[in-house]
Amino acid sequence: MKLEVDRVTKRYGATRALDGLSLHLASARVLVLIGPSGGGKSTLLRLLGGLETADEGSVQVNSHQLVASATALQSYRRKNGFLFQQFNLFPHLSAKRNITLPLEKVHGHTPEKARELAEQALRRFGLLEHADKLPSQLSGGQQQRVGIARAVAFSPEVLFLDEPTSALDPEMTAEVLELIQELAEAGQDIILSTHEMGFARAVADQVAFVAAGKIEECRPPSELFDAPESAICRRFLSKVMRY
Numbered sequence: 639m640k641l642e643v644d645r646v647t648k649r650y651g652a653t654r655a656l657d658g659l660s661l662h663l664a665s666a667r668v669l670v671l672i673g674p675s676g677g678g679k680s681t682l683l684r685l686l687g688g689l690e691t692a693d694e695g696s697v698q699v700n701s702h703q704l705v706a707s708a709t710a711l712q713s714y715r716r717k718n719g720f721l722f723q724q725f726n727l728f729p730h731l732s733a734k735r736n737i738t739l740p741l742e743k744v745h746g747h748t749p750e751k752a753r754e755l756a757e758q759a760l761r762r763f764g765l766l767e768h769a770d771k772l773p774s775q776l777s778g779g780q781q782q783r784v785g786i787a788r789a790v791a792f793s794p795e796v797l798f799l800d801e802p803t804s805a806l807d808p809e810m811t812a813e814v815l816e817l818i819q820e821l822a823e824a825g826q827d828i829i830l831s832t833h834e835m836g837f838a839r840a841v842a843d844q845v846a847f848v849a850a851g852k853i854e855e856c857r858p859p860s861e862l863f864d865a866p867e868s869a870i871c872r873r874f875l876s877k878v879m880r881y
């Protein structure tokens with residue numbers, strides 16, 4: 639994917655969640671956003687996915703210039719897949735129905751085609767045996783995997799994952815991270831935010847360090863983790879890598 643983000647500002651009341659942020663990537667398969675809480679990762683991710691609009695600046699993802707038109711943004715959003723930290727699934731619907739419903743209602747597939755795509759996605763991730771269970775009958779890790787199956791069932795242009803493992807215990811985290819790695823290896827373009835530094839290093843081809851609404855540096859993981867350039871990134875990494 640190609641990203642052209644130019645001097646973007648996003649305010650919530652008096653808070654500048656993004657503060658003149660720029661990012662230029664000619665080609666990336668997996669972009670991972672890291673940085674301190676409240677630094678702006680989630681806001682940037684939502685902006686790139688078309689879930690938020692910038693107050694100032696310009697954003698282009700691949701060939702899409704994101705403009706603040708509700709209809710243009712809606713059609714852009716539909717090309718993308720999303721997964722957030724938690725509360726992704728409709729609690730009263732089975733795993734399979736959670737996948738077929740948006741395929742029918744958002745993407746306009748027939749019920750038969752939706753069923754076929756849902757079964758394909760569930761099979762791909764080893765979840766077919768859980769197809770008829772409600773989210774409450776699944777572990778947190780299984781729920782997130784169903785959420786990812788739903789997000790990729792229609793072959794999204796870009797998959798956006800906002801801290802997909804932060805509500806999970808270590809074993810479930812591993813299950814979800816393995817699945818994301820598989821998707822990346824299969825060629826899926828992904829933008830994700832995470833606190834899992836080991837995973838960021840393994841899966842990313844570019845890592846952006848986001849703090850105080852800006853990108854301090856964006857480089858391949860081996861460079862950023864081994865020799866961070868900015869003092870604030872160095873401080874952050876030395877703190878989170880200590881334990």
Ligand code: ADP
Nearest residue numbers: 650653654655674675676677678679680681682
């Ligand atoms: P991160 O994902 O790095 O933790 P966020 O993008 O969630 O950072 O937040 C950046 C800043 O914007 C924080 O100060 C946060 O409190 C604020 N913020 C984010 N979303 C909202 C919102 N919907 N309303 C008000 N403030 C928000």
